[in-house]
Amino acid sequence: MQMKQSAIYRPVLLAMSLLIHHSSVANTNTEHIHSKPTPIETTQALPNLNVTGYSLVNLSSNTLLAQYNADEKMPPASLTKLMTLFIVYDYLDKGLIRSDEPVYISRKAWRSEGSRMFVEPDSEVNVGQLIRGVSIVSGNDASVALAEHISGTEEKFVELMNQKAKALGLNNTHFANSTGLPHKDHFSSPQDMNMIGTELIKQHPQVLTHTKEKTMTYNKITQDNRNKLLWKDASIFGLKTGHTKEAGYCLVAAAERDNQIMIATLFGARSEQQRDAVMTKLFNHAQHRFKNITIKQDNKIPELRVWYGDQSYLQPKLKAPIQLSIPNNQQGMIRTRYQTISTIKAPIKADQVIGEYTVYINDVATIKTPLVAGKSVSKQPLWLQPFEWITFQANQIMKILS
Incomplete structure (x- = not known):
């Protein structure tokens, strides 16, 4: 049991060290002249990855290592839920809600399409369980329930999501719901989604305790984490998968290799297997083609x-x-x-x-x-x-x- 807990909490300690490092940098006015991660020009081009777009960043050095169509607007599918979690953790940290606080499950939340946690209508589920439902099994029902609990309606909650996107300086992102279900006014970009994942890890490292978990049981139903790389690559500890017909297979993943924390976002893979293979190539590129100084x-x-x-x-x-x-x-x-x-x-x-x-x-x-x-x-x-x-x-x- 102790070994299992260590495996789960190691990513949190890594993220906290990253937060301390970046806080010290901010407080001492060390600045990357570019407002976004420092781009490194390199002739070591990645092979054709056959995805819609991607962005690869070394968080430890705040360096952009590789990108493709990184500023293009694309449907993000369930990667959206990273912003949903961001708002929820903001409210937890401010003491506006509690993890053990009961949440009423509306008929709208219960009827949510797509991936589900399988909450029951007119029941109560606490905030902490719903966070796990969003983080591990990408529950649309859990996302809507949290949104309604915080703002009264999902529509009002989406306003908070867009305000946060603006505060983070995301110019190619706009949300229309808390789940990522297709909508003409719902889009993001690989670079913007990478920024959401980065700031979520830095400001709320506790998110990693759940994105690392491989299974979740609720209502006598056990489901696996949608991120299958957790079984294939021990260096990976999150963050979020996504898939719709419009978006293809998407992933924001974080990994720790050679004491360096990296994050990558990819959009538009053609299958779950290709998505995992491309993400592995991106992290291998970061680890083996770059020297950290x-x-x-x-x-x-x-x-x-x-x-x-x-x-x-x-x-x-x-x-x-x-x-x-x-x-x-x-x-x-x-x-x-x-x-x-x-x-x-x-x-x-x-x-x-x-x-x-x-x-x-x-x-x-x-x-x-x-x-x-x-x-x-x-x-x-x-x-x-x-x-x-x-x-x-x-x-x-x-x-x-x-």
Whole structure:
């Protein structure tokens, strides 16, 4: 039993570590200059995968590794339920609903078409069970029941879904229901759906406790998780499958390989078997065709002159380590550059920003992070400052002459 629990909770710990990493990056103003994951130009083209579109991202380095039709609008089928879960977990975290809270099952929820959890009409099922029903067996009945419980009607709940999509900056996504059943105004894109999955993992890592589960029993009916890769690939721990005639076979999957967390979305496979094979190819591409590089905080930057301090020099460092995923044949195409404020004068506090560090890939500025003081430097005694002033002025004159 302990081994089973460890297998289930390992993905949650990985996601929490990812959340901590990204939070530290955000707090220290390390930024990928591109608002979306950093695209890496590579000549290592993937073979023809025969799907409508896909997007592959290394979450640990926030690097876009491969894509095809990633911004095209497509029917997402039950991948939609990732946004449904997003709203539900938002409400749980805010204390607006509880996991053990009973939910009334309406006739509309009970009559839902497609995949079902098999809830009974006019019964009560708690929020936690319905979350499992959405996450494991893709229950349309469970999705509608949760939507009605939170917003009164599914239509009102869909407004929350579209508001969240807008807040996440998703320009190619619009929802018309909570389930993903076909509708002319219901669409997303591989890149947008990848972003939904990414943010769901980062903000609500507890979702992985259920997307990893292989079976669910409710109302004396046992069903398997729709994601068959859970049986085939131990590195995979979610997230959501989808299928309609219009959408084809779709999947958002997350995996951990070589201590790197990756997420991929694909739309429009022709069968469940092809969908699984393509997803495996995408993760193999990420694992074997890219080198993951960490630029450490103490990256051997020369000491900097400090004026009017009790110490004349300080060692700068990066505010936070930088992680990169680089194609194997392009590792020599990385260069770095740093800039500091023109004159550094004491007092200086440890971790005070004194410049900027930039990483270039193929001569494109890709990542920036603050350069900070590695230690504090106090102001020198007052009686020494006239001598320092003379030295400082001489230094400025030399700069002008040179």
